[in-house]
Amino acid sequence: MPELPEVETVVRGLAQTVVGDTIESVWLGSKPEPLKSPAVVIERTLRHARIAAVRRMGKHIVIELDRAHARRPKVRRTRSKTSPGKDTAQFIVHLGMTGQLLVSKPDQELEKHTHLVAQLASGRELRFVDPRRFGRLAVHTRNGFETAGLEPLDVGFEIFVSLFRGRKTPIKSALLNQKLLRGVGNIYADESLFRAGVRPRCCAASLTRDQLRRLYDSIQQVLNQAIAAGGSSVSDYVNAQGEPGFFQFEHRVYGREGEPCLVCSTPVKRVVIAGRSSHYCPLCQK
Secondary structure, three states: OOOHHHHHHHHHHHHHHOOOOEEEEEEEOOOOOOEOOOHHHHHHHHOOOEEEEEEEEOOEEEEEEEOHHHOOOOOOOOOOOOOOOOOEEEEEEEOOOOOEEEEEOOOOOOOOOEEEEEEEOOOOEEEEEOOOOOOEEEEEOOOOOOOOOEOOOOOOHHHHHHOOOOOOOEHHHHHHOOOOEOOOOHHHHHHHHHHHOOOOOOEHHHOOHHHHHHHHHHHHHHHHHHHHOOOOOOOOOOOOOOOOOOHHHHOOOOOOOOOEOOOOOOEOEEEEEOOEEEEEOOOOOO
16 A cells, blocks of 8 residues: 555656646546545546645645636626635545556557546546556645644654554554554654664563654654655555555565575565554564
């Protein structure tokens, strides 16, 4: 599943290519699973809207829409109160496990599992492709979209420490809890715990301040390095231009079960915690 670095990479690519463009028309596929908002509402909200900004919130892509120039002249009516933000909206995309949000040329072949095509005034198309259909598309017409949890790249150390006080779950489970830190997933939890020298089964509440400091620094380092490398392409992930990331070549434990640790040569182990695979070095991580 694309995690924070992959989503951030897609967001940055979209911000460089489609901001300022206008959506002229929208085609939606027949599969209902990706749609969290009704198809007619998505189509009506996106059509004629200008893409004002693109940002990330956790693992969600938030496309800010300016609909001011999309309004049609109407018969003059008596003046009435209107809600603030009536000319703005948000298009929310969650990539799920295999979702891709691509900026494509109109003559590029349409992939089999394409669920949305937004034709842009520039002549390009914004396409959402998702073979397994765990991704989600939604619109918010009053800019009310919000997710739980704190952004791991923005949270301060003291607040980070407070997140784990009294939590008797394994630290790996706590890191995957999106109500605490949003955007951290399996790959980057494993990689951060390895760099911090902390085993994934350790009770979150039992970690010392020094261990939490190492973990905090490791999360910052790993996420920033992964963003710089364009994310990890271990499955279907590609950026907005259809290009893979390269951070998978920097993985030290994730997906390396049985292979020698890159630090001490001890075979990397895999355990299952709360139904998720966790990879660690039994010597380097205590």
